Amino acid sequence: MPADTPPAGLDDFGGLLDWPRLNAWIQAQDIPGAGPVTGVKKLKGGLANSVFLLDRGGEAIVLRRPPKHLRPNSNETMLREARVLQALAGSPVPHPDFYAGCDDPEVIGAAFYLMQPLEGFAPMGELKGDYATDSGWRAAMGPEMVRAAAALAAVDPAAVGLADLGKPDDWHARQVARWRSQLEGYATTPGYNPKDLPHFDEVGQWLSDHLPTERRIGLIHGDFQFANVMFSLAAPRISGVIDWELTTLGDPMLDLGWILTSWWEDGDPPGKKPLVSPWRDFGSRADLIRLYGELTGRDMSATPWFFALGCYKLACLLEGTVAASKAGKVPAEVGESVHGYATWLTTKARQIIAG
Incomplete structure (x- = not known):
């Protein structure tokens, strides 16, 4: 040939x-x-x-x-x-x-x-296989995600040659300015106004004023959610975490905060539906937080900070798609839907900081 x-x-x-x-x-x-x-x-x-x-x-x-x-x-x-x-x-x-x-x-x-290809599926929308019909399989999904996040948190970046993957110095104190500047950068797009994202300044100020006392640096996946986790169809377990493009150095507890943003339970603000269905037998955020603390030995009293930061950061990232829709690079209806989710996130963050 x-x-x-x-x-x-x-x-x-x-x-x-x-x-x-x-x-x-x-x-x-x-x-x-x-x-x-x-x-x-x-x-x-x-x-x-x-x-x-x-x-x-x-x-x-x-x-x-x-x-x-x-x-x-x-x-x-x-x-x-x-x-x-x-x-x-x-x-x-x-x-x-x-x-x-x-x-x-x-x-x-x-x-x-x-x-390597991974067996299974990344759950979004209707669950597949026994996850759709077996309450025990669904109940295992949250703990499996927490165990995977805790395993990543236990990796020593220096020991695996990743000590230079990010900028760990003063990581916690830099987060608000880092993501606020990204959001403000979208303002160069005609038709996009950062002020359309509610509660953003209030949440950012709270994060700056309530930095956690215990601060660790390790590997962060950066987008730890259902769409980036493959669940096996052979057993109720994770076959692998995928999409590592946002991995960096920082406090690994942010991955837990990210998982919590994707969760759904009574008392959440209106405007968001569960990311997978049927949403039954998934346990509470409190269950996930307790397990993460048991696995990592972390002081879980700082969880609200990482949960609010997860909402804050993800909202900023999503608004990039909103700005792209204003520029005609993304369908307008997609931009509207994504902005709705970003608004839910900052509203949830405001609920978190209110205690």
Whole structure:
């Protein structure tokens, strides 16, 4: 087959996969399977990156790469993810095994990496399998997420070569200014007004005035929620945490705060529905907090600070999509829906700080 001829029947997904170059690169790696890739399927995932399931000699491999239109830091972020997965090898943190990474954009037009496929599903909307019908399986989901977050919190960044992954100095005190500046940065988009996000200044002031006494620095996943956790369909357990692009150094208890933002229970502000259904037998936030404290030995009296910070930070990130909708890059109805969730988050944060 000539070098410039793609393998028969393999979609290149609009130029995202250069098959002659990619197959040549894959065959030079020590990874599962043998020979060239003979099958490919694009997997559902986030908007930020593209994920593909490859078949190589009967072995399944997942390829993750940035979108076709690269952002200034797309390649750097992809290699950062690959580095984190490499560093977690052998740890008790559930994650896909890392196979190989490529920092040469000449191969497929961007940096990419290959990893182990995970059995199961990332729960969003209707639950699948026994999770949909068995109360015990649903009851296990929250504790499983907390155990995974606690396992990550126990990893020593220096011991796994990640001591330079972020800026740990004065991390807690810097959070409000860091995320406020991001929100204010969206104001350069015509039609977007940061003041449309309610309670934001009030929550930020409270966070600045109530810094936790116990402060630890470790690895933070950065987006620890249902959409980024694969649950096995064979047993009520996590098969792996995915999407490590926001991983950095900071206080790992923020991952618990993130889990709490995705939870739902009576007494929450109106305007948000459970992220998965049926939402029964999931236990309370108090149950999750208690378990995290038992597993980590942390002083859980600081939980409201991390919970409020999770709401504050996530609202800021979501408002980026709102700004994009004002610029016509995202459908207006998506922007409206996302702004509704961001508003719920800052309203929930205000409820948290009120005690």
